[in-house]
Amino acid sequence: MSDKLEHFVTSEPFDPYEVEALTPEQERFYLASQWRMMWWRLKRHKLAVYSGAILFVLYFSILITEFLSPYALTSRHTDHIFAPPQSVNFFHEGEFAGPFVYGLNYKLNMSTLKREYTIDKGAVQPLRFFCRGDKYDFWLGFESNVHLACASDGGTFFWLGTDRLGRDVWSRILYGTRISLTVGLVGIILSFILGITIGGAAGYFGGWVDNLSQRTIEILRSMPELPLWLGLSAALPVTWSPVAIYFGITLILALLDWPGLARAVRSKLLALREEDFCTAASLMGARPRRIIARHLLPNFMSHLIASATLSIPSMILAETALSFLGLGLRPPITSWGVLLVEAQNLEAVALYPWLLLPAVPVIITVLAFNFFGDGLRDAADPYK
Amino acid sequence: MIEFLARRILVMILTLVVVSALVFVIIQLPPGDYLTSYIAELQSQGENADPQKIEFLKQEYHLDKPMWQQYLIWVGGIVQGDFGRSIEHNLPVSEVIGDVFVNSLILNFSIVIFIYIVAFPIGVYSATHQYSWGDYGLTLVGFFGLATPNFLLALIMMFLAKKFFGTSIGGLMDPEFENEAMSFAKALSILEHLVIPVIVIGTAGTAGMIRRLRANLLDELHKQYVITARAKGLPRGRLLVKYPLRMALNPFIADIGNLLPQVVSGSVIVSVILDLPTTGPILLEALRAQDMFLAGSFLLFVSLLTVVGMFVSDLLLAVLDPRIRLEGGTSR
Numbered sequence: 001m002s003d004k005l006e007h008f009v010t011s012e013p014f015d016p017y018e019v020e021a022l023t024p025e026q027e028r029f030y031l032a033s034q035w036r037m038m039w040w041r042l043k044r045h046k047l048a049v050y051s052g053a054i055l056f057v058l059y060f061s062i063l064i065t066e067f068l069s070p071y072a073l074t075s076r077h078t079d080h081i082f083a084p085p086q087s088v089n090f091f092h093e094g095e096f097a098g099p100f101v102y103g104l105n106y107k108l109n110m111s112t113l114k115r116e117y118t119i120d121k122g123a124v125q126p127l128r129f130f131c132r133g134d135k136y137d138f139w140l141g142f143e144s145n146v147h148l149a150c151a152s153d154g155g156t157f158f159w160l161g162t163d164r165l166g167r168d169v170w171s172r173i174l175y176g177t178r179i180s181l182t183v184g185l186v187g188i189i190l191s192f193i194l195g196i197t198i199g200g201a202a203g204y205f206g207g208w209v210d211n212l213s214q215r216t217i218e219i220l221r222s223m224p225e226l227p228l229w230l231g232l233s234a235a236l237p238v239t240w241s242p243v244a245i246y247f248g249i250t251l252i253l254a255l256l257d258w259p260g261l262a263r264a265v266r267s268k269l270l271a272l273r274e275e276d277f278c279t280a281a282s283l284m285g286a287r288p289r290r291i292i293a294r295h296l297l298p299n300f301m302s303h304l305i306a307s308a309t310l311s312i313p314s315m316i317l318a319e320t321a322l323s324f325l326g327l328g329l330r331p332p333i334t335s336w337g338v339l340l341v342e343a344q345n346l347e348a349v350a351l352y353p354w355l356l357l358p359a360v361p362v363i364i365t366v367l368a369f370n371f372f373g374d375g376l377r378d379a380a381d382p383y384k
Numbered sequence: 385m386i387e388f389l390a391r392r393i394l395v396m397i398l399t400l401v402v403v404s405a406l407v408f409v410i411i412q413l414p415p416g417d418y419l420t421s422y423i424a425e426l427q428s429q430g431e432n433a434d435p436q437k438i439e440f441l442k443q444e445y446h447l448d449k450p451m452w453q454q455y456l457i458w459v460g461g462i463v464q465g466d467f468g469r470s471i472e473h474n475l476p477v478s479e480v481i482g483d484v485f486v487n488s489l490i491l492n493f494s495i496v497i498f499i500y501i502v503a504f505p506i507g508v509y510s511a512t513h514q515y516s517w518g519d520y521g522l523t524l525v526g527f528f529g530l531a532t533p534n535f536l537l538a539l540i541m542m543f544l545a546k547k548f549f550g551t552s553i554g555g556l557m558d559p560e561f562e563n564e565a566m567s568f569a570k571a572l573s574i575l576e577h578l579v580i581p582v583i584v585i586g587t588a589g590t591a592g593m594i595r596r597l598r599a600n601l602l603d604e605l606h607k608q609y610v611i612t613a614r615a616k617g618l619p620r621g622r623l624l625v626k627y628p629l630r631m632a633l634n635p636f637i638a639d640i641g642n643l644l645p646q647v648v649s650g651s652v653i654v655s656v657i658l659d660l661p662t663t664g665p666i667l668l669e670a671l672r673a674q675d676m677f678l679a680g681s682f683l684l685f686v687s688l689l690t691v692v693g694m695f696v697s698d699l700l701l702a703v704l705d706p707r708i709r710l711e712g713g714t715s716r
Contacts, residue, residue, distance in 0.1 A: 219402050222641070222694055226649030227667060227686045228410070231679065234671035235413030317533045321653055324535060325668060343539060344657070350546045359536045366531040 038302055041379035048375020051368040058365060062178040069171035070150045070157050072134035073334060077156065077166040079106065082115050082352050085161040085169075092124050100126040101157055114351065125155030161354035163342050172339055173358050179335035181365070183250055183319045184312040190254035192308055195261025200292045202262065203269025210266070217259040225256050229318060233327045242333045249328055253315045264307060268300050302380040310373035313366040320362055336362050388702060396695050400688065404462075407683045408455045411676040458680070477681045480666065485685060488651065488662040491585075492689060494578055495647050496640070498586045499593055504636075506590075507597030511632075512624065514602060522594065529591035534650045538584045538657045545580075581658055585650040589643050593636070600635050604628035634705055640697035644690040652686065 015021070022030060032040075042048055061068060077083075086101040103123030107116050133150040137143055151157035160169040202213040232252045236245055272278060273296065281291050297304075322328030323337025324344070331338060339358040343349050349356055423438065449457070465478065510519045604610070605628050613623045655664030663682050670679035 219399050219406075222399060222645065222687075222691055223403065223406075224645040224648035224652070224686050224690055226652050227683055230652070230668065230671055231407070231410040231683055232413070234674070234679075235410060313531070321533060321535055325653065325656060327668075327671065340536075340539075346542055346546060349539065349543050353543065356539065356543065359539070362533065362536065363528075363531050366533075367527060370527065370531060 034302065038376075038379045042375055045375035045378060047371045048379075051371035051375070054364065054368045055372060058177060058361075058368075059181060061174065062181055065174050065178050066136040066138055066144070067146065068148050069168075069174040070133065070147055070159070071168040071171040072136050073172060073175045074167065074332075075134050075171075077158075077162060077168075079166070080104070080156055080158065080162050081166040082164060083156070083158050083162045083166070084117055084352075085354050086156070086158050088127070088159065097124060098126050100124050101151070101155070103155060123155075125152040125157075127157060128152060160357050161352070163352075163355060164348070169339075169354060169357060172334055173336070173361060176334045176336045176339050176358060177361065179246070179329065179333055180316055180319060180337070180362070183246070183253070183329075183335065184315040184369075186247070187250040187253040187257065187315045187319075188308050188312050190251060191257040191261060191311070192304075194254060194258035196265055196297065196304070198258065199262030199265030200269060200297070203266035204273055204288055204292055204296070206270070213262065213266070217262060220256060220259050223256075225318070226321065228256060229253070229322055230325065230327055233322055242330070245329060246333060249319060249322065253318055257311055257315065260311065261304065261308065264300075264304065265297075268303075269296055272296050272299060303377075306373060306377040306380040309369065309376050312373075313369040316362070316365060316369075385702070389699075392695060392698055396691060399691055403687045403691065404459055404684055405455065407680050407687070408458060410683065411680040412451065412454075458677075462681075462684070477677050480678060481663075481681060481685065484661055484663055484666060487660070488664075488685075488689070490574075491578065491581060491651055491655070491660065491662055492644075492647055494582050495586045495589070495651065496643065496693075498582045499589045499643065499647075502586070503590045503593035503597060507594045508601065508624075508629070510594060510598040511601035511605060526591035526594050529587040530595075532587070534584050534588055535653045535657055537587060538581075538654045541580055541584055542658070581651070581654055581660060584658075585647060585654050588650065589646055592646075593639065593643065596639060597632060597636055600632040601628060604631045634701070637697055637700050637704065641694045644693040644697075648686050648689055 042052075066072075083104055083106075086104065088099050088101060090096060090099060092100065103120040103125055104117045105120045107118070108114075109116050127149050128151070129149050131147055131150045132145045133147040135143065135145045149157070158168050158170070160173065162168055163172070198213050202210040229252055232255070233249060236248045236252075240248065269292070278291060278295060281295050286295070319328055319335060320337035320340065323330075323335055324340050326341065329335050329338055336358045340356075343355045343358075466476075506522055510522050513519050607628075610623065610628060613627065614620075618626075651662060652664035652667060654660070655662040656668055659665065663686060667679060667682040667686070669675075670682060
């Protein structure tokens with residue numbers, strides 16, 4: 001029987017679990033934490049990543065506002081009232097001259113009483129960097145006068161023009177960023193606390209707590225927000241200090257924002273409280289607060305954070321609108337909305353259109369938050 | 385259906401009661417009342433406030449009674465059509481509000497109509513042509529519409545109109561019609577002036593509506609019954625109108641609940657900028673002057689607009705969708 005197959009046994013070691021063994025990459029993937037997976041998913045969403053980067057730059061800038069802005073918040077240049085933007089040039093008559101601005105010649109037109117500025121092509125004013133300029137109290141507590149960029153000696157550097165008191169619009173926008181961006185953050189934190197507490201209680205206990213909170217939410221959601229905000233902020237006493245007004249406004253913004261979050265928390269809790277691990281926790285003697293905070297909330301924290309990110313822009317817009325109408329923040333606090341009050345006068349805007357420029361960062365921020373929040377929401381469910 | 389209607393009306397009335405209480409608390413929040421500031425103003429002018437007059441005003445406005453009694457008097461008056469007196473204008477509130485309220489109604493109604501007319505075809509197009517250039521372009525425009533606050537849009541529009549046409553676009557009609565009776569020319573003028581505010585206020589709502597309609601319709605289009613219908617040879621257009629569109633229409637109407645507060649909010653602030661004779665500017669002025677009866681009535685009115693609007697949308701929904709009226713409550 002020569003056609004019989006030769007019996008063959010390999011001498012290599014045999015691992016019956018070889019098929020199930022994971023390569024290092026697979027292992028990394030399967031054992032990744034939820035947050036890590038969220039990060040991976042978020043990274044694939046290009047628009048969200050760019051928006052996140054923009055937001056990071058914006059938020060980072062508020063840490064060093066004083067250093068970035070060429071002038072101090074309130075420094076006035078009385079001989080440069082309503083000066084037009086001076087664009088930064090690099091080439092003077094075809095030759096490279098480094099970043100510089102042309103000087104401005106000022107003339108009051110006696111027949112129209114309009115301030116007319118002409119660009120003086122002869123006056124090349126090179127910008128200085130890391131230079132000494134207006135003095136400021138840095139928020140960490142020390143005094144300094146170093147700025148990223150400032151005008152040459154005796155020259156001016158109004159990148160985005162000046163306003164009716166001769167204050168540099170660019171510097172003021174930078175200072176406004178600090179207030180406008182934090183209003184949304186503080187507001188969302190307050191709203192987060194309210195939403196989780198109320199929604200958590202409603203979802204976990206059910207019954208009359210749930211009923212009460214649901215009816216409250218329905219009523220709050222059926223009210224037009226802006227008139228209500230107006231009414232509430234008109235109620236803030238005029239005698240309050242600027243800081244108190246600031247926190248008052250954030251509280252008002254949060255008061256109308258929590259219902260959305262509370263609803264999300266409630267509907268999730270209603271389903272989750274029936275799970276076995278929840279029963280187990282309560283059998284072991286955990287109190288409701290611990291069950292909600294330690295066992296239930298972490299299940300959908302990522303979702304909550306994502307949806308909270310999406311409601312920050314509406315808060316920023318609301319603050320801008322309120323301040324614009326004169327019922328929100330008031331000078332000396334400077335936010336983008338406060339800056340836009342200058343643009344309320346149509347005649348002024350027609351003559352000095354650069355007063356509308358504080359609107360640009362508002363739109364950029366809101367768009368960035370929207371895209372970032374969208375990406376975050378998609379990423380929040382990495383198991384999909 | 386009658387049971388549904390009754391329950392819905394009951395809920396609406398309850399909501400209004402709570403809203404009125406809330407409004408009353410808000411207008412009572414500022415420290416002091418109009419009377420104290422009035423006396424202070426008199427004194428700053430060197431006049432001594434006549435104690436008799438103050439006493440009279442106090443009684444007239446019931447400022448000497450406890451809070452809850454003031455509330456009851458206020459609400460009681462409103463139910464009988466008496467909204468109190470505006471201290472700032474020295475007129476009954478109903479006279480200050482009258483026309484203005486009608487204007488607000490016209491404006492907000494036009495905006496809602498505009499949003500539906502524009503959002504519907506665009507939303508359907510975006511969903512049926514997903515990931516086409518048209519879809520991307522419209523989505524981008526929509527995002528900008530959502531991100532630009534409407535008061536900024538109003539400012540920019542005014543700026544552009546001033547710059548390129550040399551006209552001012554404020555007001556609700558040309559000044560020469562202001563005191564005339566309603567005529568065709570006047571109606572035309574109003575229509576002309578409505579265009580800008582309607583676009584400005586409606587943009588954000590339209591953008592949101594398009595996004596939601598697109599998402600809803602896409603959900604439906606990916607369902608199996610659509611494939612089945614296609615497989616048995618139903619033409620695309622007929623299929624779309626017959627099944628998925630009807631399903632996607634439901635949230636479209638239910639959404640008026642989200643839409644109305646947004647529209648009313650927007651019209652308040654845009655009216656201030658465009659100087660429209662609606663509730664917005666007067667509400668703002670009243671709030672600044674702490675003219676509480678006037679401000680309170682306005683707050684109540686704008687809330688009433690949304691609450692009644694939602695009631696109407698619920699009714700529409702019930703007519704459209706038997707599941708809702710049979711279950712007696714929203715199905716969600």
